Amino acid sequence: MAKKQCKVVVNESLCKGCNLCIEYCKHGALRSSSGLNKMGYHYAEPSEEAECIGCMMCTLVCPEVAIEVYGE
Amino acid sequence: MKLKNKWPKYYKKDVSTHYCPGCGHGVVHRLVAEVLEELDLGKRAICVNPAGCAVLAYKYFDIDVIESAHGRGTAIATGVKRAKPELFVFTYQGDGDLSAIGTAETIHSANRGENICVVFINNAVYGMTGGQMAPTTLLTQKTTTSPGGRDPQFDGYPLHITDVVAQFPGVTYAERVAVNSPAAVLKTKKAIRTAFQVQVDGLGYSIIEVLSPCPTNWKMSSIASHKWIDEVMSKEFPLGVLADRRKRG
Amino acid sequence: MNKVFMSGNHAFAEAAIRAGCKCYFGYPITPQNELGEYMAGNIRNAGGVFIQSESETAAINMLIGASATGVRSMTSSSSPGISLKQEGISFLAGFELPAVIVNVMRGGPGLGNIAPAQGDYFQATRGGGHGDYRTPVFAPASVQEIADLTRKAFDVADKYRTPVMILGDGMMGQMKEPVVFPDKIEDTVEKEWALKGRGNGNSRYLASLILDTSEMERHNWKLYRKYQEIEANEVSYESYMVDDADVVAIAYGTTARIAKGAIKRVRKDGIKVGLIRPITLWPFPSKIIKDIAQRVRKLIVFEMSTGQMVEDVRLAVEGSVDIHFHGRPGGVIPTPVEFARIMYREYQKQKKGSL
Numbered sequence: 149m150a151k152k153q154c155k156v157v158v159n160e161s162l163c164k165g166c167n168l169c170i171e172y173c174k175h176g177a178l179r180s181s182s183g184l185n186k187m188g189y190h191y192a193e194p195s196e197e198a199e200c201i202g203c204m205m206c207t208l209v210c211p212e213v214a215i216e217v218y219g220e
Numbered sequence: 221m222k223l224k225n226k227w228p229k230y231y232k233k234d235v236s237t238h239y240c241p242g243c244g245h246g247v248v249h250r251l252v253a254e255v256l257e258e259l260d261l262g263k264r265a266i267c268v269n270p271a272g273c274a275v276l277a278y279k280y281f282d283i284d285v286i287e288s289a290h291g292r293g294t295a296i297a298t299g300v301k302r303a304k305p306e307l308f309v310f311t312y313q314g315d316g317d318l319s320a321i322g323t324a325e326t327i328h329s330a331n332r333g334e335n336i337c338v339v340f341i342n343n344a345v346y347g348m349t350g351g352q353m354a355p356t357t358l359l360t361q362k363t364t365t366s367p368g369g370r371d372p373q374f375d376g377y378p379l380h381i382t383d384v385v386a387q388f389p390g391v392t393y394a395e396r397v398a399v400n401s402p403a404a405v406l407k408t409k410k411a412i413r414t415a416f417q418v419q420v421d422g423l424g425y426s427i428i429e430v431l432s433p434c435p436t437n438w439k440m441s442s443i444a445s446h447k448w449i450d451e452v453m454s455k456e457f458p459l460g461v462l463a464d465r466r467k468r469g
Numbered sequence: 470m471n472k473v474f475m476s477g478n479h480a481f482a483e484a485a486i487r488a489g490c491k492c493y494f495g496y497p498i499t500p501q502n503e504l505g506e507y508m509a510g511n512i513r514n515a516g517g518v519f520i521q522s523e524s525e526t527a528a529i530n531m532l533i534g535a536s537a538t539g540v541r542s543m544t545s546s547s548s549p550g551i552s553l554k555q556e557g558i559s560f561l562a563g564f565e566l567p568a569v570i571v572n573v574m575r576g577g578p579g580l581g582n583i584a585p586a587q588g589d590y591f592q593a594t595r596g597g598g599h600g601d602y603r604t605p606v607f608a609p610a611s612v613q614e615i616a617d618l619t620r621k622a623f624d625v626a627d628k629y630r631t632p633v634m635i636l637g638d639g640m641m642g643q644m645k646e647p648v649v650f651p652d653k654i655e656d657t658v659e660k661e662w663a664l665k666g667r668g669n670g671n672s673r674y675l676a677s678l679i680l681d682t683s684e685m686e687r688h689n690w691k692l693y694r695k696y697q698e699i700e701a702n703e704v705s706y707e708s709y710m711v712d713d714a715d716v717v718a719i720a721y722g723t724t725a726r727i728a729k730g731a732i733k734r735v736r737k738d739g740i741k742v743g744l745i746r747p748i749t750l751w752p753f754p755s756k757i758i759k760d761i762a763q764r765v766r767k768l769i770v771f772e773m774s775t776g777q778m779v780e781d782v783r784l785a786v787e788g789s790v791d792i793h794f795h796g797r798p799g800g801v802i803p804t805p806v807e808f809a810r811i812m813y814r815e816y817q818k819q820k821k822g823s824l
Contacts, residue, residue, distance in 0.1 A: 153221065164241035165241055166241035166435070167442060168443065171443045204224065205402040209402055210246075213231065215225075216223055217223075218221040218223055219224055263666055263669065266664060275678055285676075286533075286534065286676075295522065295528075296530050296531065296533050296534035299531035299535035299542070300664075303491065303535035303538045303542070304538045324526075324527065325523070325527050325530070328527065
């Protein structure tokens, strides 16, 4: 069966760079950005090398409701 | 592709909270909003929020909220619920609010078995005022008012308020959970849902204590504070159901 | 309703129930225990709620919760208990929530005693708790007036969305007198500001925390304008034999009744003394006192305290007349003879002064 195609999107303005989503994403689909958001945090962003499989772990631990995950 | 986690209806949209990075409040706010939606309680819900970090909860919860004086939440909730039993009433309180200044209100609302829910965020410090020792501060834990670490000779012991009220026949459901991992967050949501259902079924008082990270005042990273809850805090405050008297319903 | 014979404490409770009060939260404290006991026995079958709370602090906060839903609510206590409620009263003022708070005053400070006194005047009339606010304060002098002023307190509280205090004292609470109650009403006035859950509308909240200082200032001035309106509309007093009086006494509550006894006594000897009895302690009847001060040579202020209302009298007349103060604090109840002696002496002094 084709690997499930999912996508993680981080709302840059809400993220406070706590990195919990990165910690709990077992697939390395998220990383800390080099840039800063307007609050001065290194926000989380999707990483190139790995694909989100839609396990939703990041959305559970995110304190800011800053992450959206798309999938079928 | 479809959005798998839509924004919770009873959580004000795109509002950046004042909570610190990694703070547990943000997670519990979301869970409360989700459960309110799932049990369709938002239209008739009244939250009584504390004086403390969550004093601005009315900026985040998209339901009616009354902001209480420090510690008086369960008394206010009692007044609301007794005056209008058809409303869904819950307090949202911190450890200082609930188990220091509000101890009498907490104990007696529980002992009267008020048909309200108490969401109790235990982060072992006074957060808003800058990290002072709270009743739930652990032994040897350093805070701004226990700089050498909490010493029972001067500061007494961590107060297990939920265990205390769990003894009362008036308490229908009491559980201690945490929000320091995805699995723990799911368990917390389930506990909140159980507690809210107790009130919906008119079975009396319920309290959910949530061990919640406070990276800023614990002087740890968000990730380290998750581990600290597992390795240290939950040893003092073990997770689990502390009282379940629902079957009598 | 016909006339019944009832104590002041019971009358407070019965009048509240008849005013549509649906929630009472109280805590035992002498000399007003009978008020809570009456509520325990009667409010529930009037469809209301009675809770004996764990403390006066809890009681005032339960009242905040009930009042926030638009339900007429009351609490009562006596002096020490009223001190514990001050934080809650400040919040009620900040929230702009209606409420009725009965203080059956006793001797103080500290534990004091259970005898009648008037030592809480400042606390009641100067806001009492933290922050810039006032509360209307009614001072009944009879069980009939307790019944009438309790009804009025609920109406004024709702009209201005403010906590209202009624200041009785231990004697008035225990004393039985004939009383006719106003007809019972159901508090069916729809209060659109009340919190009832957002329903399909927008969520609302009640918060007194206002971090933005200019917004807090606006809120303070808004409350100030409310208090000005109350001062303009709600002043109430009784004037007794003042038209031909050379000397006028000023006293409220139990003390005013004692003063009336003394006035009848001295008038038999041609000593023309009158009385102004403030019924609202705040807003204070400054205007009538200022007017009277122009045409009498002396005012005598009688209080069951070391002198608190006397300061409002001084403020009212601004030095335009001689004021003599006579007070008996600590729960001592003065007698008409005692007051008459003061009246004779002050009357002679002002007459000698005018020769």
